[in-house]
Amino acid sequence: MCGIVGYIGNKPAYDILINGLKKLEYRGYDSSGIMIYKEKKIVKKTKGKVADLENLFTNSNEKKGNIGIGHTRWATHGPPNKTNSHPHTSNSGEITLVHNGIFENYDSIKKVLIKKGYIFHSETDSEVLVNLIEDIIKTKKVKLGKAVYYALKQVVGAYAIVVFDSKNPKEIVGARLGSPLAIGVGDAEYYFGSDATPFLEFTKSCIYLNDNEMFIVNLEKGLTVREIEKDSIIDPFVQELKQNIEEVEKGRYEHFMLKEIFEQPQSITDTFRGRLISASHPISISSLKKYYEVFKNANRIIFISCGTSWHSSLLAEYYFEELLRIPVEVEYASEFRYRNPVINKGDIVIPISQSGETADTLAAIKMAKEKGAFLYGICNVVGSSIARETHTGIYTHAGSEIGVASTKAFSCQISLLLLMALSLGNKFGTINQKRYLRILKELENLPKTIEKVLKSNDIIESISEKYLDSQNFLYLGRGYHFPIALEGALKLKEISYIHAEGYPAAEMKHGPIALIDKNMPVVVIATKKGNYHKVVSNIMEIKARGGKIIAVVSEGDQEIEKLSDQIIEIPNCDELIAPILANIPLQLLSYHIANKKGCNVDQPRNLAKSVTVE
Ligand code: M6R
Numbered sequence: 001m002c003g004i005v006g007y008i009g010n011k012p013a014y015d016i017l018i019n020g021l022k023k024l025e026y027r028g029y030d031s032s033g034i035m036i037y038k039e040k041k042i043v044k045k046t047k048g049k050v051a052d053l054e055n056l057f058t059n060s061n062e063k064k065g066n067i068g069i070g071h072t073r074w075a076t077h078g079p080p081n082k083t084n085s086h087p088h089t090s091n092s093g094e095i096t097l098v099h100n101g102i103f104e105n106y107d108s109i110k111k112v113l114i115k116k117g118y119i120f121h122s123e124t125d126s127e128v129l130v131n132l133i134e135d136i137i138k139t140k141k142v143k144l145g146k147a148v149y150y151a152l153k154q155v156v157g158a159y160a161i162v163v164f165d166s167k168n169p170k171e172i173v174g175a176r177l178g179s180p181l182a183i184g185v186g187d188a189e190y191y192f193g194s195d196a197t198p199f200l201e202f203t204k205s206c207i208y209l210n211d212n213e214m215f216i217v218n219l220e221k222g223l224t225v226r227e228i229e230k231d232s233i234i235d236p237f238v239q240e241l242k243q244n245i246e247e248v249e250k251g252r253y254e255h256f257m258l259k260e261i262f263e264q265p266q267s268i269t270d271t272f273r274g275r276l277i278s279a280s281h282p283i284s285i286s287s288l289k290k291y292y293e294v295f296k297n298a299n300r301i302i303f304i305s306c307g308t309s310w311h312s313s314l315l316a317e318y319y320f321e322e323l324l325r326i327p328v329e330v331e332y333a334s335e336f337r338y339r340n341p342v343i344n345k346g347d348i349v350i351p352i353s354q355s356g357e358t359a360d361t362l363a364a365i366k367m368a369k370e371k372g373a374f375l376y377g378i379c380n381v382v383g384s385s386i387a388r389e390t391h392t393g394i395y396t397h398a399g400s401e402i403g404v405a406s407t408k409a410f411s412c413q414i415s416l417l418l419l420m421a422l423s424l425g426n427k428f429g430t431i432n433q434k435r436y437l438r439i440l441k442e443l444e445n446l447p448k449t450i451e452k453v454l455k456s457n458d459i460i461e462s463i464s465e466k467y468l469d470s471q472n473f474l475y476l477g478r479g480y481h482f483p484i485a486l487e488g489a490l491k492l493k494e495i496s497y498i499h500a501e502g503y504p505a506a507e508m509k510h511g512p513i514a515l516i517d518k519n520m521p522v523v524v525i526a527t528k529k530g531n532y533h534k535v536v537s538n539i540m541e542i543k544a545r546g547g548k549i550i551a552v553v554s555e556g557d558q559e560i561e562k563l564s565d566q567i568i569e570i571p572n573c574d575e576l577i578a579p580i581l582a583n584i585p586l587q588l589l590s591y592h593i594a595n596k597k598g599c600n601v602d603q604p605r606n607l608a609k610s611v612t613v614e
Pocket of ligand 1: 306307308309352353354355356357358361404405406407491494607609610611
């Protein structure tokens with residue numbers, strides 16, 4: 001994880017770096033630091049947030065300089081303290097480096113460098129690299145660019161790095177393998193970032209570096225990008241960014257998470273744009289159209305993903321098997337990549353990822369590709385590694401998601417998965433035409449229906465107040481609501497630190513019911529249709545044992561209202577749409593509980609938005 005920024009040009013670098021780091025804090029917030037150069041180098045770093053770093057710059061002279069690099073850290077090697085913070089500086093003090101990723105063979109390189117007399121202050125792999133670069137400069141008598149090239153040939157692992165040599169302060173060098181790195185191209189100035197948000201307000205011209213590429217930016221000679229393996233110069237693709245700066249600002253909302261929850265009607269409109277014109281038009285998904293035959297002849301579909309995206313995958317299994325009649329498997333990417341799975345030609349592997357950078361998902365993709373699978377990626381971040389590593393795919397177009405807890409990205413993923421299953425099912429004749437049209441009509445109205453669900457915000461906020469002291473929560477759902485129960489529990493635990501578990505409601509009697517007493521709140525998703533009456537029985541079983549019941553029900557339900565302590569209503573709808581709606585009150589419940597408990601909702605402890613380490 002970690003976020004890196006950099007700037008070289010004629011503007012004052014300090015504000016660009018600090019504001020850029022704030023935008024990247026979602027990637028890690030254990031510590032932060034920056035280096036600024038003006039005749040001499042200033043390096044400041046600290047444990048904690050970028051705001052703490054800002055407090056260290058009390059002297060305005062220290063902020064001067066038109067070149068600099070910065071870092072916000074999610075700790076991997078060594079605890080989150082000042083010494084382990086980036087930027088790291090070489091023994092001579094001349095080379096400075098920021099790094100996102102992990103060097104697996106750093107220990108053996110460190111031993112060699114120690115024998116040569118190098119001294120290490122931190123426990124990080126990054127400090128090893130900066131000294132290795134320095135050693136190469138000295139022994140091979142090369143400049144920074146060549147030294148970075150030789151150093152990267154020696155290291156094993158994942159990285160995005162940006163490096164500066166104070167002996168040549170008109171130059172910045174960087175490289176990537178496995179961790180993202182974007183270059184913003186301005187007018188005789190260049191910006192660097194783990195994503196484009198740090199420079200979105202300054203330039204829309206962006207180069208996303210590919211794996212195994214490095215760059216040298218020299219204020220006199222401009223930008224050169226090289227392929228590391230082939231050691232050849234390449235002509236990078238300069239992309240015009242479509243994102244707006246407003247997307248990455250909180251606006252009138254207290255937190256990004258709340259803003260992103262309320263953005264869902266718009267996000268889903270964007271997901272459907274051009275794909276679902278209206279219920280009377282055929283669904284138009286170009287990447288599916290192109291590969292209909294591949295899907296038609298598929299032996300099975302395997303979804304791979306992590307966290308919330310794994311919950312989307314689980315719901316996709318229900319959607320795809322119901323509507324397509326193709327066998328589906330759902331795998332945690334982290335397990336799949338290490339367990340030598342059987343993959344044959346004719347298998348379609350569908351990775352799902354908001355960030356498109358999750359290390360386990362990326363590694364699982366590479367492995368499945370080598371074994372001959374067809375890879376169809378579903379990502380939110382345009383141009384991300386997963387989007388580029390797959391044969392084809394589709395973007396969710398949920399917009400920037402900054403809150404660490406995924407909300408709108410999940411809603412867009414599951415809405416898109418339903419749309420895809422409907423499109424394929426209709427084409428293959430595996431779905432009844434009447435039902436197809438009815439669901440399509442409901443999907444067309446989905447943004448408006450979600451607006452109605454969001455009107456329950458005040459009711460949900462008042463419910464949240466009753467549970468601030470709860471130590472545990474259970475979330476129950478059956479059928480399409482089972483993945484939503486898992487997602488509801490994950491959302492609560494990651495932002496409020498309350499222990500929460502999701503279960504299929506019928507599993508209660510196989511163990512978890514032993515936990516029920518008057519202190520156990522149980523959130524039950526119990527909408528009409530599907531297994532409604534069976535869920536009512538499950539609620540009675542909990543009631544009989546004194547549990548507190550918060551039920552998400554269909555509008556007008558009176559039966560469950562009598563059994564529950566609190567109810568939250570969602571509009572009546574098809575059972576395939578219900579999970580998309582039922583999830584939204586659970587997002588709000590988690591948000592209000594966490595916020596009222598005083599938790600950092602957008603940046604929960606120990607987490608980061610983009611998990612680029614395994
Ligand atoms: O970017 P991805 O969708 O690949 O991320 C996967 C998980 O790390 C992510 O969903 C995580 O579980 C979120 N914090 C959940 O809110």
